[in-house]
Amino acid sequence: MNYLLLFLAVAVGYFIALFLKKKELRNMEVFLAFSGAFLLSITVFELLPEVFETPSKSIGVYIMLGILLQIFLEFFSKGAEHGHVHLHSENKHFPWILFVSLSVHAFMEGFPISEENNLLLAIIIHKIPVAIILSFFFITAGYRKSTTLFFLFFFALMTPLGSFISTNYNFVHQYETQITAMVIGIFLHVSTTILFESSKNHKFNLTKMTAVIVAVILAYLI
Template identity: 65%
Template sequence: MEYLALFLAVVVGYIVALLFQKKELPQLPIILAFSGAFLLATTLFELLPEVFESSSEHIGVFIMVGILLQIILDFFSKGAEHGHVHMHSDKKTFPLLLFVSLSLHALIEGVPLVDNSAMFYGVLVHKIPIAIILALFFTKAGYKKSTTLSFLLLFAVMTPLGSYLMSSMPPLKVYANEINAVAIGIFLHVSTTILFESSKNHTFNLSKMIAVFIAVIIAYFI
């Protein structure tokens, strides 16, 4: 059911994008800020203590690797992981670099979800607004519907695939803490960037501030 929910999160994002493709979605920055705060809070409350409790003293190196990896992925995806897509193409062909970078990001973010319900909800909430933004970008940029659907469907499979590989491949479980630490670095980079970039001039209005506080409180109690 968790695999299906992760897949359906992208489907929901696509449906919302279809409903608002010809109009603005003013609530999207607030939803994005909520998702960023929720992902950050679940990472700090759940995953970070778990990794440090059962890991070596060098685990911080792997967290830093995750941050640096996400910076590299951002270079190719143009910031799609945290809600900004700045790509221009006259040919409107399948954006392979965007797909590879987003897929690697989604694959790694599926790893910590095994036996961790809080992180599952954190990633689930994160995926919906990202899917909305991706679908809106493809639609407004004039990509064919077949290209948009194939991209989003393949992207939707990646996070469940990451969870499946971790749960079904014993060699990966040996390095679970290290891989989770890399995921922490990715989550920290993405969530904090969302919080800064979801607000104009890096300032928060009252509605976004309330959304952030609500997200943190919910994350603490789940």
């Protein structure tokens, strides 16, 4: 069921994008702010205490490696992980670089999902607005429907695949703490970037501030 929910998050984003107009896309900033705050809160409340059960400086190293990995991936994805998509309308070839960088990100974020944390919900909330924006720009840029669906289908498979490997392959468990620490770094970078970029001139209005506060409170209470 968890795998299906992760897949459907992208599918839901695509179907919402089919009915969106460009002016309505601006409202996504509020949902992005909520998703970024919720993902950040789950990371701080649940994942960080998990990896620091046995304090070690090496955990900090892996968190920094995760941040650096995400910065490297965004060099190619141009920030699509947090709602920024830059596709060249004159070039309708399949965007392999974007696909690979987003897939690596999505694959990694599936590893720490477990019954002991609420990361599944956080990733679903994170994926839906990103999938909406990604789908919308594919559609409006004039990419073929087959290209758009191929991209989204395999992108949607990456997080369930990461979660499946983490759950079913024992050799991964030997490095569970290190992998989780790297994913924490990825989440810290993505979520804080969403919060930083989701407001014009980097200033929060009341609606976005309310969304962030509600997200933090919900993440703490669940």
